[in-house]
Amino acid sequence: MLHVNNLTAAIGGKQILNDLNLEVGDNEIFGLLGPNGSGKSTFAHALAGRDGYDITGEVTLDGADLLDMEPEARAAAGVFMGFQYPVEIPGVNNMYFLRTALNSVRRARGETEVGARDFLNVSKKAMDLVEMKEDFLYRSVNAGFSGGEKKRNEILQMAIMEPRLAVLDETDSGLDIDALRIVAGGVNALRSPERSMVVITHYQRLLDYIKPDFVHVLVDGRIVKSGDHTLALHLEANGYADFENDLGDASEQSFAGAQS
Amino acid sequence: MTAPMSESTRTIEELTSADYEYGFSTDLETDIAPPGLDESVVRLISSKKDEPEWLLEWRLKAYAAWREMEEPDWAKLEIAPIDYESISYWAAPKQKPVLDSMDDVDPDIREMFDKLGIPLHEQKMLSNVAVDAIVDSVSVTTTFKATLLEAGVIFCSFSEAVKDYPDLVREHLGSVVPVRDNFFAALNSAVFSDGSFCYIPKGVRCPMELSTYFRINSMNTGQFERTLIVAEDDSHVSYLEGCTAPQRDENQLHAAVVELVAKDRAEIKYSTVQNWYPGDENGVGGIYNFVTKRGRAHTDAKISWTQVETGSAITWKYPSVILQGDRSIGEFYSVALSCRRQQADTGTKMIHIGKDTTSTIISKGISAAHGQNTYRGLVKILRSAENARNYTQCDSLLLGKECGAHTIPYIEVKNPTAQVEHEASTSTVGEDQLYYCRQRGMTEEDAMSMIVNGFCREVFNELPMEFAVEAQLVGISLEGSVG
Ligand SMILES: Nc1ncnc2c1ncn2[C@@H]1O[C@H](COP(=O)(O)OP(=O)(O)O)[C@@H](O)[C@H]1O
Ligand SMILES: [Mg+2]
Numbered sequence: 001m002l003h004v005n006n007l008t009a010a011i012g013g014k015q016i017l018n019d020l021n022l023e024v025g026d027n028e029i030f031g032l033l034g035p036n037g038s039g040k041s042t043f044a045h046a047l048a049g050r051d052g053y054d055i056t057g058e059v060t061l062d063g064a065d066l067l068d069m070e071p072e073a074r075a076a077a078g079v080f081m082g083f084q085y086p087v088e089i090p091g092v093n094n095m096y097f098l099r100t101a102l103n104s105v106r107r108a109r110g111e112t113e114v115g116a117r118d119f120l121n122v123s124k125k126a127m128d129l130v131e132m133k134e135d136f137l138y139r140s141v142n143a144g145f146s147g148g149e150k151k152r153n154e155i156l157q158m159a160i161m162e163p164r165l166a167v168l169d170e171t172d173s174g175l176d177i178d179a180l181r182i183v184a185g186g187v188n189a190l191r192s193p194e195r196s197m198v199v200i201t202h203y204q205r206l207l208d209y210i211k212p213d214f215v216h217v218l219v220d221g222r223i224v225k226s227g228d229h230t231l232a233l234h235l236e237a238n239g240y241a242d243f244e245n246d247l248g249d250a251s252e253q254s255f256a257g258a259q260s
Numbered sequence: 261m262t263a264p265m266s267e268s269t270r271t272i273e274e275l276t277s278a279d280y281e282y283g284f285s286t287d288l289e290t291d292i293a294p295p296g297l298d299e300s301v302v303r304l305i306s307s308k309k310d311e312p313e314w315l316l317e318w319r320l321k322a323y324a325a326w327r328e329m330e331e332p333d334w335a336k337l338e339i340a341p342i343d344y345e346s347i348s349y350w351a352a353p354k355q356k357p358v359l360d361s362m363d364d365v366d367p368d369i370r371e372m373f374d375k376l377g378i379p380l381h382e383q384k385m386l387s388n389v390a391v392d393a394i395v396d397s398v399s400v401t402t403t404f405k406a407t408l409l410e411a412g413v414i415f416c417s418f419s420e421a422v423k424d425y426p427d428l429v430r431e432h433l434g435s436v437v438p439v440r441d442n443f444f445a446a447l448n449s450a451v452f453s454d455g456s457f458c459y460i461p462k463g464v465r466c467p468m469e470l471s472t473y474f475r476i477n478s479m480n481t482g483q484f485e486r487t488l489i490v491a492e493d494d495s496h497v498s499y500l501e502g503c504t505a506p507q508r509d510e511n512q513l514h515a516a517v518v519e520l521v522a523k524d525r526a527e528i529k530y531s532t533v534q535n536w537y538p539g540d541e542n543g544v545g546g547i548y549n550f551v552t553k554r555g556r557a558h559t560d561a562k563i564s565w566t567q568v569e570t571g572s573a574i575t576w577k578y579p580s581v582i583l584q585g586d587r588s589i590g591e592f593y594s595v596a597l598s599c600r601r602q603q604a605d606t607g608t609k610m611i612h613i614g615k616d617t618t619s620t621i622i623s624k625g626i627s628a629a630h631g632q633n634t635y636r637g638l639v640k641i642l643r644s645a646e647n648a649r650n651y652t653q654c655d656s657l658l659l660g661k662e663c664g665a666h667t668i669p670y671i672e673v674k675n676p677t678a679q680v681e682h683e684a685s686t687s688t689v690g691e692d693q694l695y696y697c698r699q700r701g702m703t704e705e706d707a708m709s710m711i712v713n714g715f716c717r718e719v720f721n722e723l724p725m726e727f728a729v730e731a732q733l734v735g736i737s738l739e740g741s742v743g
Contacts, residue, residue, distance in 0.1 A: 048699050049698075049699075050695055051691065051695065070698070070704075071695060071698040071699050072698045072699075072701050072702060072703055072704075074699075075698070075699055075700060075701035076701055079699075080699075081699050083696065083699075086696070087690070087692050087693050087695075087696035088693075089693055089696070089697075089710070089711055089714050090714055090715065090717075091713070091714030091715055091716070091717030091718070092710055092711070092713070092714035092717070097697075097700075097710070100700075100702060100706065100710065101697075101700035101701050101702060102701075104700070104701035104702045104703070104706065105700075105701035108701065140714065140717075141714075157700065161700070161701075
């Protein structure tokens, strides 16, 4: 479903991603690991369409060229990003935000909008998934939320938006073990034949809960190693040091997640 | 290939220059006085309205006072000189004189109000909102008058009140805003044309929302309306005014006076949604809005001002409360939006006289494009005001680099038991907020509107329930002017 060909990203002349190549197939969970500063968030933003990067290469989702689209068009095409640092929007009720978001993509796709009552049902189910109480819906978007609540709110949004491709950027960071379990449970419940996910993490511990089909290791903006979930275990034991030396030939490797 | 991301993202600047949707004008046959102001014009207005002698005297006194006064110049406003001789002080649509029934409203006027989203048929309206519709200098109709009278509530045009309830008018007119209060109040007192009058008798909770819709239609005319609300002991009323004007290249003067009297334990909630034509992006045209609004709160009374000021080229407006009675309460909730070349200098005065009086000020200023927004507020605690309390919060939101926000609080405390708290903040709409919303599928315009609305939430929440729909409309009109 997702093809990434020779993707590079630079910001202010500084090269951050180098010739990334990836293939993500239907119903795949895809772990992207790497040390701090390796370019994981940049990769997520490049897919989601954040302003300010110089991008080259090709990224298609179900054949559609993502790089040509505004962020909202990418969202309508099915791209969802779980933010590493979810943004606070004071005074905007969480439920209103969620419904506006859902109806925005539905409108863009030519689907009918969801009314207030139906939405309440949709959101109730999603809330159960991430074990959130109803009052959560009536608070301002992320304003005054704890770190864990913010991340759960991201998963809640994913559950409501039902994206084709979810890119979850360090949804595990800053979570205690209970919150981690809830977030992982939400992600697992949202696995579907129509959906694929890129799970970005700095630590592998999230991958104890979410078993990825493939794991890629990003160092200095290059994929230096790819493998199955055992690669994550290896990383846990040995850290990233092994790969730092591999950089010389990294660009020659074509570690695509095989079948699409 | 290079992704076109940075070029294609529209800037906040661009987002803030949308069209004014009420800019149309209606061809009405209008009776207009020639431009210029002297005693004879004051007499003309008074005689057109068939006023009693005492009111003419009152006007003439005001006119004489105005001649001696000068425009106040302390506000942070750059205003081209106003030529008072080029303005016409009386304009009234010519229509059937009998207006006892809604059906008598001129079809053209009815259509104009339909276009503004204010249907004047009682059946078509919100059943719990009464409307006084004012075009240029006169009230063209007031809905639900009969229903209100059953509850003892008087709601009519000012002119009718002068005829039908002269004693009530005479007792309260100028009692809160004296004729000589300021240059614009004096001018208004001399030439005021029409406005609304509300009287809520003792112990009555007004059964519906009262509202006045002001529409400037004629060219080169000033609008000088006068509103008086008297709430007797233990009564309660909620009132809302809305205003729009056609898009024109010349500036038009609007100088209104509003007086509120809340007797013991009475409560008046006064809300304004002001959307006069703001002028274009180069600052051509637009309404000059100079308004004096003040209320007097007696013992245990409460006066609450809520204003959403999105229009006008110039806004000069300080709805105030004289907290005269012990334990009286004053509130001011304000959203002021300045974009294009708009300038707003607005705020409030809370004058604490009684003991245990409380005031709350929540001001949200939004500046965009070349807009300039100033909050100017006075909290004055007199020696007599034992245990007075004030809480003030002023938040400014800047959308763009060419605009400005200024906060000028004056605090005068003469009683050491006072507790006065002031908080201020200035923020911008972050690119990260916009991006977050867009990643969730919203257009940049929708995202901007949502964020700005969120910033204003505390104030919008104060608008009457019946206008929750209207508050949503404010969202849309903000979308028009902000995002
Ligand atoms: N706006 C920016 N300006 C300059 N450098 C940036 C910017 N954003 C990210 N970077 C740099 O790009 C590199 C990758 O960042 P990021 O994608 O956030 O890494 P990760 O998510 O893997 O920790 C880092 O060196 C970071 O400092
Ligand atoms: Mg990151």
